[in-house]
Amino acid sequence: MSTLTVNQTGTRRARTASIDRILQVFDHLRHLNEPATAYAISRATGAPISTIYATIDELVQRNLLIRRADNSVWLGPRLYYYGLSYARSIDFHDEARREMDALSREVGETVQVCGRDGDSVVVLQMTKASGPFRVSTDICMALPLN
Numbered sequence: 001m002s003t004l005t006v007n008q009t010g011t012r013r014a015r016t017a018s019i020d021r022i023l024q025v026f027d028h029l030r031h032l033n034e035p036a037t038a039y040a041i042s043r044a045t046g047a048p049i050s051t052i053y054a055t056i057d058e059l060v061q062r063n064l065l066i067r068r069a070d071n072s073v074w075l076g077p078r079l080y081y082y083g084l085s086y087a088r089s090i091d092f093h094d095e096a097r098r099e100m101d102a103l104s105r106e107v108g109e110t111v112q113v114c115g116r117d118g119d120s121v122v123v124l125q126m127t128k129a130s131g132p133f134r135v136s137t138d139i140c141m142a143l144p145l146n
Contacts, residue, residue, distance in 0.1 A: 021047060021055050025065070026075070035072035093125075100127040110135050119145050 016024075024045040029036060036044075042052040056073055059065040063078040100111045104127040113125040120142035129135075137143065 021051060022059065025052070025055055025059065029075055035068055035074040037072050096125060100125065104129055112137070116145065117142060121145055
């Protein structure tokens with residue numbers, strides 16, 4: 001969330017809420033998928049370097065980021081614990097079903113998730129196409145490997 005403030009020269013500038021700065025840091029690291037320096041984060045997000053340094057220091061103190069020997073930062077252990085709690089709350093079968101249903105509607109075809117069992121393919125999950133021509137197999141049915 002940004003708010004407008006008037007600086008000493010009378011021009012307006014946007015202020016960014018602390019939580020938005022924190023999310024910018026996390027989002028940049030997630031997008032980059034590797035540690036980064038405060039300077040690199042500042043350049044990527046357009047945030048003032050002093051703001052990024054202060055934000056990073058706060059996040060390191062709270063174990064949300066870790067500071068590495070080369071002074072770069074990476075996601076910290078506290079985020080991992082939050083991620084574990086979130087992951088435990090997800091019903092992967094439900095999520096997979098929703099994605100399969102959406103894909104089936106989008107392409108107009110049957111969508112199957114299959115696994116290999118020796119020289120056979122076993123249908124583990126399926127969403128049937130809604131059109132007049134449907135290719136489907138019973139769940140748990142073993143078919144010859146293509």
